[in-house]
Amino acid sequence: PLYIDINTIMKNQILPYSYDRSNLSTGILHIGVGNFHRAHEEFYTNLLLADPSQSGWAICGAMLMPQDKALYEALKSRNGEYTLTVCGRDGNDEAHTIGSLTELLWAGENPEAIIEKIADPATKIITLTITEGGYNTDRATGDFMLDTPAVAADLKRPAVPTTAFGFIAEGLRRRMERSGAPVTILSCDNLQHNGNTARRAFMTFFEAQDTALAEWAKANVTFPNSMVDRITPATRPEDIKRLNEINGTDDKAPVYCEDFIQWVIEDKFAAGRPAWEKVGVEFTDDVTAYENMKLSLLNASHTLLSYPSFLAGYRKVDAAMHDERIVRLVREFMDTDITPFVPAPGDTDLALYKQTLIERFANRSVSDQVARLCFDGISKFPVYIMPNLIKMLSDGKADLSRVAYLFAAYRHYLKFHTDDNGENFEIAEPWMTEADKALISSDNPVDFLGLSAFTATDLSKEEKFVGLYLEMCKAIAERGAMPVLESIL
Template structure:
């Protein structure tokens, strides 16, 4: 195994970035790029100060502090060859539960010019139906009063910016690194709504001094179990309390809209652009949609790991036909992107044994995934009179998955749909399989307006019930 150590003097690195949410993805993605960049002598003001705000963060804080904030990142190659990177770009680590004042003062520190975030989609506190910031949340209400120690990320950032404004007035960029569409717009809506409700003077300053670029992030980074810690250390020969592992593919595209300068991340492979929309559409329509496409049929066929499903050539052909025939005509490739190479790489990534994903994770919360990954392109396909065979089969598979809860091998399973409504459940349980097409996830698609679609869906629903998902999938492979 190849071990790659950094060659800069970590003690001479200063923090120019404050990152909130020091989880596995951040440590495999942003830290990875920054660690490479810090080899450049003129970039050593861009070290990262990590901030953790949750009680549950205590373990990672203790483990990282015990080893001078350094850790190992194992990059698992699709060819079976792994590389271990020693990461030294995390230069400070503050736990807000232990020292909230240190968090606030660091945000106000003029040396910090970028705040980055990985706080998950739910961390932005936006209503799932309306997209509006939920000011009535109990902790939000407490922080809006601004009478004590903040308890939310919004309270901490607002207080830090207030002190920054009073201290030096220098601008700053808030850069979301969460895996959601137009994440910068999401962050802007959340933080500016909170600040407007708490401090109108600060809101005026934020409008003129804070930017919120959108970014697109991509790297499969599994959770690390205790068994993984032992396995990774055994392979690397290290004693690391907080190792991380990931796939060998990484992508980060950022809108170049920074208020107070930025690292030259392009030297480490980051792409800068005026608009991330084309990159987001490519990822949503090819990577995320393909994950959803393979998930329910594969699960019904009895597969429980994605790499295991990708050993079935029928599944591979099914996914590749979807990419080539259904999606490629609808997704313009971003500048300097080879779409054929991108699709080839996706198939290889899905099949990577070293970072095997759970099919059940891909099946989780389909109610939220279909409206984002599948339905927009399906509407276009129906209007254009395109072949909808594969997407129709997917929707019939999803219905079978939710209703019958038994796979082709006779194994029973539980489903996880946290946003499923009582009305949705009635539609799933209805005797008429076409009732399922009124599910909340399909709102706005009007799929029942296409007689051809409904007939094909009914046919697939009946065949999956009688024959199983595997034989039906095989029958539609070109």
């Protein structure tokens, strides 16, 4: 044509997958088909399936929750295909059609099919993204809680499970009885030693329900540890509209994420694995150092900036990270509070890693939601904040002002539901207990330090920390989060 449609120019060119889906078979069952999984494991696997020798590693997605219905139907309408937009820090985005999710199952429609898929010896790996709180562990002891109502119900009714533990137990029981084929359960959640946590949770459930299954699992099921990393915001209705306009698509379940991606996995698989190393995944004998670095720097920094930013009125992470006060808070936290206690793995350039984190957080193309970072703090503090805080307290010389400020901001966020501008907001804490609610409602700030999220140590006995924390609580209530932040920078 003699003219060019500017709207066509502005659309991203979508990169198609380069394999024939009809030639694939599923070797992986994934439980929890959320945005992160679709931006991370599916992305790597989508790249890998271009290699014909890897055609047996397509993924079957299993959804267990009633609220998964909408996503299940959206993905089902496109046979599991969806669009992933990778947002570059340089402003250049890249859209991919992901085809690796070749089967979909939803417990609300066909729970038996999920159990049978677990039992099928062709399923060699079961991967999980069930959130930090989904492993149902006591925050003080790390023990799996058998008396949680849903878990207790599954223990009594093995054939009609509702939890991931119940589904996997029933599927593995059939597997044991039929083929005895080994299998790997691979956690992809943000937990220190996530494989160890998964093993403890599932094995405790198995032992309580079926000792024969537990004995079989000890010999035939492995639980590798892994470290996962890719910032992936929630996709809201306005994001769906925006992404479809940019990409020229009509996708009911698109995903967008940052351009950084990392996956480090302990190479301990019971029945074989994909050659993910061909597409950038790193396999190692011990992921501990990688886990500590990522959880203590990225995830802890996310938690640190989330509540002060939200109280200051910020709703987007990139906007908050263009406020020099918040950038300084994060930098000083990483350099002074974390780096002395977290050794870098291998030949990692820690200075470069930290600078990259600042750039990732500030990525305007991703524009992550502060509310997503605030979500479920009860589950995040024990994993991201408490381990390093305990090291700082033991050190005796560490500057506790930034962490005390975080605790005070978190209390203010949970207790008052109002930001510095007078705007009211709702909190989202799905794992909060009735005891937690009572501690939050108390007018004595010290009571808040007994929250279930903090029970790894008795913070109320740490005089230096408590003194700083009480000062911060009073100051935030009187002056607001940002003026108090300025006073400690």
